[in-house]
Amino acid sequence: xxxxxxxxxxxxxxxxxxxxxxxxxxxxxxxxxxxxxxxxxxxxxxxxxxxxxxxxxxxxxxxxxxxxxxxxxxxxxxxxxxxxxxxxxxxxxxxxxxxxxxxxxxxxxxxxxxxxxxxxxxxxxxxxxxxxxxxxxxxxxxxxxxxxxxxxxxxxxxxxxxxxxxxxxxxxxxxxxxxxxxxxxxxxxxxxxxxxxxxxxxxxxxxxxxxxxxxxxxxxxxxxxxxxxxxxxxxxxxxxxxxxxxxxxxxxxxxxxxxxxxxxxxxxxxxxxxxxxxxxxxxx
Numbered sequence: 112x113x114x115x116x117x118x119x120x121x122x123x124x125x126x127x128x129x130x131x132x133x134x135x136x137x138x139x140x141x142x143x144x145x146x147x148x149x150x151x152x153x154x155x156x157x158x159x160x161x162x163x164x165x166x167x168x169x170x171x172x173x174x175x176x177x178x179x180x181x182x183x184x185x186x187x188x189x190x191x192x193x194x195x196x197x198x199x200x201x202x203x204x205x206x207x208x209x210x211x212x213x214x215x216x217x218x219x220x221x222x223x224x225x226x227x228x229x230x231x232x233x234x235x236x237x238x239x240x241x242x243x244x245x246x247x248x249x250x251x252x253x254x255x256x257x258x259x260x261x262x263x264x265x266x267x268x269x270x271x272x273x274x275x276x277x278x279x280x281x282x283x284x285x286x287x288x289x290x291x292x293x294x295x296x297x298x299x300x301x302x303x304x305x306x307x308x309x310x311x312x313x314x315x316x317x318x319x320x321x322x323x324x325x326x327x328x329x330x331x332x333x334x335x336x337x338x339x340x341x342x343x344x345x346x347x348x349x350x351x352x353x354x355x356x357x358x359x360x361x362x363x364x365x366x367x368x369x370x371x372x373x374x375x376x377x378x379x380x381x382x383x384x385x386x387x388x389x390x391x392x393x394x395x
Contacts, residue, residue, distance in 0.1 A: 114206040123162040126346040135209040142202035145340040153196035157215040217335035228284040235326035265389035272343035281390040288332040295327035355382040
């Protein structure tokens with residue numbers, strides 16, 4: 112089955128004249144690596160019908176009139192009632208999302224068969240300025256040391272395609288979101304207490320005072336994180352790119368180093384190979 116890309120010449124990223132078709136072609140090329148990382152996880156769509164210079168919006172509810180082969184799952188919400196959310200379980204659905212002008216799919220940290228028990232923990236490292244990426248790298252390695260040496264957990268790392276990094280820990284699904292977030296908060300506070308001039312856990316920007324924010328709030332039920340290999344809605348179409356820890360030592364690396372037009376060569380290898388098998392039980 113071939114997914115039709117309507118209005119293929121629509122320019123989504125004006126500066127590089129990157130079209131909807133070019134974005135869809137990228138998603139088709141990365142599906143082999145991306146789909147296993149997002150399969151069976153409810154998707155929130157970050158859509159830009161008029162391109163990134165137009166108004167973008169998050170859409171959680173599956174749209175009306177979508178193809179019957181697009182899988183959805185019913186998700187209950189405390190106050191607003193249940194909604195149907197999309198599951199991106201195959202290449203065709205990924206292409207269909209691109210055709211919906213979904214530039215950046217965001218995913219849950221749990222899977223639908225056990226929605227209250229995450230299988231990933233994420234530290235979102237948010238620097239005060241884009242130019243201070245060396246400090247983000249330093250924070251990522253500091254977190255890795257704590258998590259791997261003290262807690263015997265396996266860690267992975269990803270550029271966000273913006274200005275920071277995600278440090279990702281695969282977990283066995285034995286703990287609740289509250290337990291996982293509590294653990295992550297303790298680790299973040301430990302690091303912030305060691306280096307109070309460099310790091311903070313303060314969510315309010317005015318309290319950060321130029322320090323790198325160690326954000327653990329992605330680890331909440333119903334919260335989402337940008338999907339690995341997602342395009343970001345920024346000029347140049349940068350990509351949230353899984354990398355190896357060895358690559359992170361490259362002083363020329365930046366959060367937005369990889370984009371639609373330069374990433375193809377690195378798609379031959381998978382730096383996150385074995386992630387699921389590396390999952391450990393969180394001791395809380």
